[in-house]
Amino acid sequence: MKITTTASETHVELGTPTQPKCDFCSRRPVIVCFKTTPAELMMPDEGRTVTLASDAHWGACADCEPLVVGRDRDGLYARCLELAPAEIRDSGTARFGMRLIQETMFWAGFRGEQHPAHDEHDATGWRAESPEEAT
Numbered sequence: 742m743k744i745t746t747t748a749s750e751t752h753v754e755l756g757t758p759t760q761p762k763c764d765f766c767s768r769r770p771v772i773v774c775f776k777t778t779p780a781e782l783m784m785p786d787e788g789r790t791v792t793l794a795s796d797a798h799w800g801a802c803a804d805c806e807p808l809v810v811g812r813d814r815d816g817l818y819a820r821c822l823e824l825a826p827a828e829i830r831d832s833g834t835a836r837f838g839m840r841l842i843q844e845t846m847f848w849a850g851f852r853g854e855q856h857p858a859h860d861e862h863d864a865t866g867w868r869a870e871s872p873e874e875a876t
């Protein structure tokens with residue numbers, strides 16, 4: 742999954758590197774890719790409107806995969822929150838935003854489809870990364 746953020750003049754891409762991170766909790770490796778529908782979410786932010794756009798493919802790690810398969814929305818959110826950086830955990834707005842993104846951009850269009858993580862990477866927005874970006 743690739744989330745694109747646009748707000749008036751700024752255009753920020755939160756791309757997923759070649760060795761993809763889990764689109765839910767950001768851990769590696771990704772073992773499966775879940776298919777949902779592309780989504781857009783528009784949110785007002787300090788007087789402007791920020792648009793988040795995501796594609797249909799959301800990679801998941803071995804720990805998130807059973808939560809998605811089991812439709813455990815609360816469990817998945819709790820796991821992501823636990824593993825999120827402090828600036829997200831400590832911000833009510835960021836916590837709400839994370840839940841909102843999962844609910845509206847993933848769960849709303851998810852019909853149980855999945856495919857192996859190594860398929861379709863080129864077509865699904867996983868970008869090449871320069872070596873110094875690797876962690």
Ligand SMILES: [Zn+2]
Pocket residue numbers: 763764765766767768801802803804805806
């Ligand atoms: Zn995960």
